[in-house]
Amino acid sequence: MTNSTLDLIHAHGSMRHFKSDPLPDELIETIVGAGQRASTSSNLQTYSVIAVTDAARRDQIAQLCGNQDFIRHAPVFFAWCVDLARLDQVCAMRGYAQVTEYTENFLIATIDTALVAQNAALSAESLGLGICYVGAIRNHPREMIQLLDLPRLVFPIVGMAVGYPARAANPRPRLPLSAILHRDKYNRDQDAALHDYDRAMIATGIYENRQVAVPGKSDVMEEYGWLEHTARRVAQTTRAFLRAVLEEQGFALK
Ligand SMILES: Cc1cc2nc3c(=O)[nH]c(=O)nc-3n(C[C@H](O)[C@H](O)[C@H](O)COP(=O)(O)O)c2cc1C
Numbered sequence: 188m189t190n191s192t193l194d195l196i197h198a199h200g201s202m203r204h205f206k207s208d209p210l211p212d213e214l215i216e217t218i219v220g221a222g223q224r225a226s227t228s229s230n231l232q233t234y235s236v237i238a239v240t241d242a243a244r245r246d247q248i249a250q251l252c253g254n255q256d257f258i259r260h261a262p263v264f265f266a267w268c269v270d271l272a273r274l275d276q277v278c279a280m281r282g283y284a285q286v287t288e289y290t291e292n293f294l295i296a297t298i299d300t301a302l303v304a305q306n307a308a309l310s311a312e313s314l315g316l317g318i319c320y321v322g323a324i325r326n327h328p329r330e331m332i333q334l335l336d337l338p339r340l341v342f343p344i345v346g347m348a349v350g351y352p353a354r355a356a357n358p359r360p361r362l363p364l365s366a367i368l369h370r371d372k373y374n375r376d377q378d379a380a381l382h383d384y385d386r387a388m389i390a391t392g393i394y395e396n397r398q399v400a401v402p403g404k405s406d407v408m409e410e411y412g413w414l415e416h417t418a419r420r421v422a423q424t425t426r427a428f429l430r431a432v433l434e435e436q437g438f439a440l441k
Pocket residue numbers: 199200201202203255319320321322323324345357358359
């Protein structure tokens with residue numbers, strides 16, 4: 188089954204090579220305006236986005252985001268932020284005090300922000316633009332908050348580089364549907380699907396035919412693939428400082 192929307196969705200591949208052409212303001216507004224059409228918890232719209240076009244500022248952002256060079260080359264960097272500050276204002280206007288200190292408050296805003304960002308991403312791609320999310324926006328959150336002048340109760344959860352692609356997107360295979368689509372109850376038997384996916388990812392060539400020892404058998408080698416790559420990745424602690432910065436910013440996560 189297919190249609191033009193499904194074709195667009197399936198053509199997605201993160202873009203990390205951009206032409207230098209700037210994005211007209213109208214295009215930025217079209218993308219973010221379409222993003223805003225995403226569903227939003229209780230119509231609270233707990234997000235804001237900072238569209239950074241200034242080259243010097245994008246250079247500073249790139250430095251804070253692991254020096255990922257494509258951020259310098261993309262004409263726009265969107266900093267997608269959870270935003271409960273606006274609702275503080277709403278409460279003040281009506282004589283209430285907002286409750287913000289529970290995990291649920293942050294989760295609501297995080298889900299809303301992810302939905303608006305992804306709607307914007309698809310909208311950008313529908314207009315012939317390329318996008319790449321930047322989770323590294325959380326590498327140095329205090330510095331990022333300062334750079335973007337974010338008030339209390341606003342926190343940058345993900346960035347997005349957007350621009351005209353300088354090469355074709357390269358859609359990456361996804362896990363077999365059988366691994367993520369469960370029928371009626373959770374299916375724990377995912378071994379075959381994971382091995383199938385490992386082979387599919389190895390076939391893309393991104394791991395450059397590296398070899399790695401089989402776990403527990405140091406003398407037997409097998410191909411380095413998504414399984415090894417992913418296991419290594421999630422075996423590391425990442426950004427363990429985030430909770431403290433969230434608390435400083437007003438999200439106590441109780
Ligand atoms: C929340 C999030 C954060 C990401 N952060 C980065 C990043 O900092 N740098 C990067 O190059 N790609 C980043 N990506 C892109 C992913 O690596 C990419 O989506 C994934 O490998 C699948 O590839 P595809 O988008 O080309 O299908 C991020 C994606 C998401 C959803």
